[in-house]
Amino acid sequence: MPEYKAPVRDIKFVMQEVFDCDSHYQKFGYEDASLDMVDAIIGEAAKFTEQVVAPINQIGDEQGCTWTDGEVTTPDGFKDAYQQYVDGGWPTLAQNIEFGGQGLPHSLNMSITELFSSANHSFAMYPGLSHGALATIEAHGSDLQKQMFMPKLVEGSWTGTMCLTESHCGTDLGMLRTKAELSDDGSYSLSGTKIFISAGEHDLSDNIIHIVIARIPGSPEGSRGISLFIVPKFNVTDAAELDGRNAVSCGSIEHKMGINANATCVINFDGAKGYLIGEVNRGLHCMFTFMNAARLGVAAEGVAAAEASFQGALAYAQDRLQMRSLSGVKNPNGPADPIIVHPDVRRMLLTQKSIAEGGRALIAYLAQLVDVGHASKDEAEIADAESKLALLTPIAKAFLTELGLECTSHGVQVFGGHGFIKEWGMEQLMRDTKISCLYEGTTGIQALDLLARKILGSKGELLKPFGREVTAFCTENADDKAMDEFIKPIITFGADWQKMTEMVGMKAMENPDEIGAASVDYLMYSGYLTLAYFWAKMAKVAQDKLANGEDDVAFYQAKIKTARFYFQRILPRASGHAACVENGANSMMAHNIDDFSF
Numbered sequence: 001m002p003e004y005k006a007p008v009r010d011i012k013f014v015m016q017e018v019f020d021c022d023s024h025y026q027k028f029g030y031e032d033a034s035l036d037m038v039d040a041i042i043g044e045a046a047k048f049t050e051q052v053v054a055p056i057n058q059i060g061d062e063q064g065c066t067w068t069d070g071e072v073t074t075p076d077g078f079k080d081a082y083q084q085y086v087d088g089g090w091p092t093l094a095q096n097i098e099f100g101g102q103g104l105p106h107s108l109n110m111s112i113t114e115l116f117s118s119a120n121h122s123f124a125m126y127p128g129l130s131h132g133a134l135a136t137i138e139a140h141g142s143d144l145q146k147q148m149f150m151p152k153l154v155e156g157s158w159t160g161t162m163c164l165t166e167s168h169c170g171t172d173l174g175m176l177r178t179k180a181e182l183s184d185d186g187s188y189s190l191s192g193t194k195i196f197i198s199a200g201e202h203d204l205s206d207n208i209i210h211i212v213i214a215r216i217p218g219s220p221e222g223s224r225g226i227s228l229f230i231v232p233k234f235n236v237t238d239a240a241e242l243d244g245r246n247a248v249s250c251g252s253i254e255h256k257m258g259i260n261a262n263a264t265c266v267i268n269f270d271g272a273k274g275y276l277i278g279e280v281n282r283g284l285h286c287m288f289t290f291m292n293a294a295r296l297g298v299a300a301e302g303v304a305a306a307e308a309s310f311q312g313a314l315a316y317a318q319d320r321l322q323m324r325s326l327s328g329v330k331n332p333n334g335p336a337d338p339i340i341v342h343p344d345v346r347r348m349l350l351t352q353k354s355i356a357e358g359g360r361a362l363i364a365y366l367a368q369l370v371d372v373g374h375a376s377k378d379e380a381e382i383a384d385a386e387s388k389l390a391l392l393t394p395i396a397k398a399f400l401t402e403l404g405l406e407c408t409s410h411g412v413q414v415f416g417g418h419g420f421i422k423e424w425g426m427e428q429l430m431r432d433t434k435i436s437c438l439y440e441g442t443t444g445i446q447a448l449d450l451l452a453r454k455i456l457g458s459k460g461e462l463l464k465p466f467g468r469e470v471t472a473f474c475t476e477n478a479d480d481k482a483m484d485e486f487i488k489p490i491i492t493f494g495a496d497w498q499k500m501t502e503m504v505g506m507k508a509m510e511n512p513d514e515i516g517a518a519s520v521d522y523l524m525y526s527g528y529l530t531l532a533y534f535w536a537k538m539a540k541v542a543q544d545k546l547a548n549g550e551d552d553v554a555f556y557q558a559k560i561k562t563a564r565f566y567f568q569r570i571l572p573r574a575s576g577h578a579a580c581v582e583n584g585a586n587s588m589m590a591h592n593i594d595d596f597s598f
């Protein structure tokens with residue numbers, strides 16, 4: 001199992017040097033988030049994830065969760081680690097002071113989310129779901145609901161879930177069958193079965209607060225008739241005390257490809273008491289609060305996977321001796337050279353490194369935009385941040401998780417046959433990471449959200465605020481010869497992005513299937529270009545630091561070298577996606593449904 005080391009230097013580079021978090025926090029009134037505080041939190045999170053969370057990753061995979069008569073037991077060490085997490089105040093970090101939180105910025109919390117996920121994907125999901133539940137109750141709950149449920153969720157002694165999926169509906173939630181009937185006391189009685197509920201039942205917390213979508217009888221069919229409810233495992237009094245078991249039970253847990261230590265549950269509601277959140281039939285609208293926060297968290301899982309896999313692969317590649325370098329012996333005292341001398345091994349390592357570091361920058365940027373939404377008083381500034389978030393969230397979610405998965409596959413490959421063996425932990429990373437491409441909206445669904453709903457739905461308007469930012473950066477650096485190798489490709493690929501969007505829009509007017517046929521390639525193109533922008537920004541900072549004679553020369557030089565690798569070896573993939581978009585739907589749709597048999 002590779003030993004996990006939190007990438008503290010790189011996180012600070014992104015937060016402090018690329019995105020100047022100090023000025024950002026001062027501007028938005030987060031006085032407590034001083035540079036010292038940021039350093040201290042990242043440092044403590046590094047220690048906690050390296051020493052407490054990472055060591056139970058492999059045993060968690062081996063043991064998995066167990067289900068006995070409706071009770072779920074997490075693997076050895078999970079209960080203790082979660083208690084330490086609560087005792088350390090980690091759940092409270094970015095939560096509202098009114099409910100016991102520390103009121104620190106979302107972006108600071110986001111910066112350490114990656115560490116938890118790299119160290120142990122399954123463990124990180126338990127508190128991760130509570131954040132989404134909290135965001136939903138805070139945004140849409142009544143004052144009483146906030147008093148009843150938020151303080152314990154903030155503290156971490158209760159955890160949350162998101163209950164959407166049913167056996168016959170995952171993507172198409174409009175087909176849901178779970179029913180919510182109004183009771184005499186104004187609460188609702190929920191009946192139905194949800195499947196695949198992460199952290200739906202476990203032994204880590206005193207109560208589990210399910211956020212559930214259901215239909216109130218008489219509501220319209222489809223997604224316009226969905227309402228949202230809080231359904232606790234144990235009933236809760238108005239004074240937030242436990243009040244006996246609710247009619248919620250865990251029917252079974254899934255045996256699955258990865259994240260074995262996170263319980264994926266069938267949850268039965270048998271006339272369970274629930275509380276409506278927000279307005280009747282506006283459930284999906286409220287749920288978007290949960291889903292947007294969760295999508296950024298899942299995007300960070302892609303980065304986390306790339307980083308963890310890179311760390312394992314790098315250590316192995318420096319150590320493993322096989323064959324001689326094509327350009328002459330590099331390790332004359334050994335029987336062979338370390339495999340890191342081979343260009344193809346470097347291709348894999350640098351792909352991992354460039355995706356982990358570029359993705360980290362994209363996530364940090366998006367997290368700062370979330371801060372703007374929370375703390376700015378300037379409507380134009382909020383609107384700008386919201387448009388960029390709307391555009392980039394599906395890109396980050398789908399692109400970074402697909403690339404994260406690819407990076408874990410490179411991790412296995414660098415280890416050769418040993419990567420396929422459980423002991424090394426590389427295959428676990430690959431198995432654990434696949435889910436990130438599936439839950440919170442599959443890659444295909446993120447791509448449709450991006451292209452159909454957001455880009456074509458806004459007639460291209462949504463591209464403009466982020467486009468203006470990228471253009472301004474290119475213009476500012478147009479005379480800087482050292483930046484040419486980064487700026488010119490961004491301008492070329494950016495212009496093609498516009499043309500591609502117009503072309504798909506035109507084709508879609510004649511054949512709506514053109515949108516679905518183009519969408520994933522369009523999203524991947526957008527992802528490669530977006531990451532190119534963040535790599536160019538990082539290269540610029542590194543060049544300036546070197547020009548100013550700052551210490552840490554090797555770090556900044558490595559940044560520029562990795563940026564160069566990204567532009568020369570990763571960004572060109574976008575052209576392949578553009579060609580696929582241009583070739584359109586015909587070859588996909590030519591088969592009749594019955595012709596697919598062989």
Ligand SMILES: Cc1cc2nc3c(=O)[nH]c(=O)nc-3n(C[C@H](O)[C@H](O)[C@H](O)COP(=O)(O)OP(=O)(O)OC[C@H]3O[C@@H](n4cnc5c(N)ncnc54)[C@H](O)[C@@H]3O)c2cc1C
Binds near residue numbers: 161163444
């Ligand atoms: C381990 C695990 C944990 C999970 N955790 C949770 C949780 O906590 N809470 C929860 O509510 N759910 C959870 N889920 C469910 C998850 O969100 C769904 O599985 C996911 O949304 C996909 O739904 P589905 O499985 O029904 O697939 P389907 O919706 O049946 O999709 C199957 C395939 O068809 C594609 N597809 C569907 N519609 C379209 C379309 N219009 N255009 C193009 N392609 C389309 C999809 O992209 C996918 O490739 C979890 C699932 C797993 C496996």
